[in-house]
Amino acid sequence: MISKSPSYFFIEAIEDSKVLIMSYNNWQKLKEQNPKWNLLLVKLLEKGYATKEKREREFLLLDAENRYRIYLKEYPTLENRVKQHMIASYLGITPIALSRIRRKMKA
Known part of the structure; x- marks a missing residue:
């Protein structure tokens, strides 16, 4: 979204799911209106990074x-x-x- 280009990856739901779709501009507006969204974003990024690092470590070592x-x-x-x-x-x-x-x- 940041680079305004298509993603190289996708997520496929294997069970019934509810999905929220939001444009990047609307996401930016939401974060500007309430800074708590930035806190949520940081938490999600931290969790995502930790998960990615663990997965890479397991691929390399196990x-x-x-x-x-x-x-x-x-x-x-x-x-x-x-x-x-x-x-x-x-x-x-x-x-x-x-x-x-x-x-x-x-x-």
Whole structure:
């Protein structure tokens, strides 16, 4: 939004969701009218940065099986709600590799 160019990324809802759509100009006006929106923005950016840093660290330092164990611990309710290929993509592995890890963990 800042550079007024299309995003390279997107978010896909896998369940019914409510989405708020706001133009960048309206967002700027909202922040000008009430400074608490800036505080919210800072909190969201801090959380986003911490999440991104943790994810990058895990990709660099952990193998796929350990990343999967962390995924199961942090998102215990998603295992049965999300398709295997989506979990594999999140972990940076193929669905076949995820199947192997699951099979190994069950043994």
